[in-house]
Amino acid sequence: MRSLCCVWLGCVWAVSAQEVVFRSEVALVRVDAQVIHGERVVTGLTKTDFVVLDNDQPQPVLYFNDEAEPLDLVLVLDTSGSMRTSIQQVSSSASQALAHLRSGDRVAVTKFSLRATEVLSFTEDFKRVSSAIEEICQRPFRGGTNIHGALKHAAKLLQGQPRGPRRRAVLLISDGLSAKFSSQQSVLEALWEADAVVHALLVNGPGKGMRVLMGVLSPAAELNKVNVPKLADATGGDVMRAEHAGDGFREMMERIRRRYSLHYALPAAAAPGEHTVKVELTGEAKERYKGARIKARKGYVHRPSKS
Numbered sequence: 001m002r003s004l005c006c007v008w009l010g011c012v013w014a015v016s017a018q019e020v021v022f023r024s025e026v027a028l029v030r031v032d033a034q035v036i037h038g039e040r041v042v043t044g045l046t047k048t049d050f051v052v053l054d055n056d057q058p059q060p061v062l063y064f065n066d067e068a069e070p071l072d073l074v075l076v077l078d079t080s081g082s083m084r085t086s087i088q089q090v091s092s093s094a095s096q097a098l099a100h101l102r103s104g105d106r107v108a109v110t111k112f113s114l115r116a117t118e119v120l121s122f123t124e125d126f127k128r129v130s131s132a133i134e135e136i137c138q139r140p141f142r143g144g145t146n147i148h149g150a151l152k153h154a155a156k157l158l159q160g161q162p163r164g165p166r167r168r169a170v171l172l173i174s175d176g177l178s179a180k181f182s183s184q185q186s187v188l189e190a191l192w193e194a195d196a197v198v199h200a201l202l203v204n205g206p207g208k209g210m211r212v213l214m215g216v217l218s219p220a221a222e223l224n225k226v227n228v229p230k231l232a233d234a235t236g237g238d239v240m241r242a243e244h245a246g247d248g249f250r251e252m253m254e255r256i257r258r259r260y261s262l263h264y265a266l267p268a269a270a271a272p273g274e275h276t277v278k279v280e281l282t283g284e285a286k287e288r289y290k291g292a293r294i295k296a297r298k299g300y301v302h303r304p305s306k307s
Contacts, residue, residue: 027266028062029054032167032197032236033279033296034259037289041258049285050260053278054267063263070104071167072122073256074154074196075129077136078174080113084141086203086245090173091137093246094130097253101126108157111136113143116153122161147178147226148187151198155190168196169237169256173245176202178226191235192301197259198237200228201252203245236297270302 031052035042047064077087090097101107109120109132120132154170161168170191191198229239238255242248262279279296281289 028263029059029266029275029277029300030195031262031277031279031296032259033262033294034236034238034255035281035289035292035294037292041255042289042292043258045260045285047262049282050262051280051282052262052264053276053280054264055275056278057267059264059267061262061264063261065261068102069165069167069261071101071106071169071257072158072161073101073105073107074157074170075107075109075133076116076150076154076170076172076174077109077111077133078113078145078147078150078172079111079136079139079141079143080145080175081142082175082177083203084137086173086175087133087141088137089244089246090249091130091133093249094133095126097246097250098126098129100250100253100257102257109133109136110150110154110157112146112150112153113141114146114149116146116150118153118157122157145174145178146181147172147174147176147228148181148184151187151231152182152190155194155196158194158196167259167261168194170196170198171252171256172198172200172228173249174200174202174228175204176200176226176228180226184227184231187231188234191231196235197297198232198235199252199256200232200237200239201245201248202228202239202241203248204243233295236295238295266302272302272304274301275299 033050035045043066045066047061050061052059052061077090079087104124106122106124107126107129108118108122109129110116110118119136120128123129151170151172158168232239240248240252276299277297279294281292281294286292
């Protein structure tokens, strides 16, 4: 399935250094990108190192940012019966992990089993975030796992925030063992509408014997299981598998903060519907980072406003 991203309608940004000025009339298409060379995330690239294609046509990048753009992040913590030890590890490492964030970043905290609940609304006080995670650890861990519902809930929280020059991300921490409670397409549409990039930290769940009892390894259950890596990839996000959730939490927070933001104007007379987007390195950058991979959204849906 081809991935899509939302178009931010109604503004154009005049950029001088890191200053962003809003004016009306023009829509911008935004793409967050991460460049990976081997096992290393590449930093220090500039606007001239990238080529962006919209429906295979090159587009000038009007605005480029490497990490400085403020971030809205929703932490989505799995509190189903198998996750207590992992979330306790996340809590123990929270202060170090959140140290990767910057002034102006905001974090909201949610928890979920079969239903998702907001624990902490968006805040710049990262001590409150650590306290919220610790509080979750004091509550019961039980019930099944509904990743689709949790991601839709996170998308709704982001949709309720004002649009602005802020990146939007979701970090799911789960064992990934969840049936499909809704269609994958409906979840992706909610995330695209929220302009959210999904990152997932997948920790070890129950052993094989327990998974057989749960039916996870049966052919029917496998067909009905949420494909978390596919969801993350469809939004341009990242997936990490970790033995220790605390170590993984610290590394994922660093990765989330180390991404590039590229913005270009919606092409003139753009046709309604689906547009493909491709982000590549220039020839010179490819020579410097041979074999580098780019994680980025692969398209968007243009819905012209009635006005």
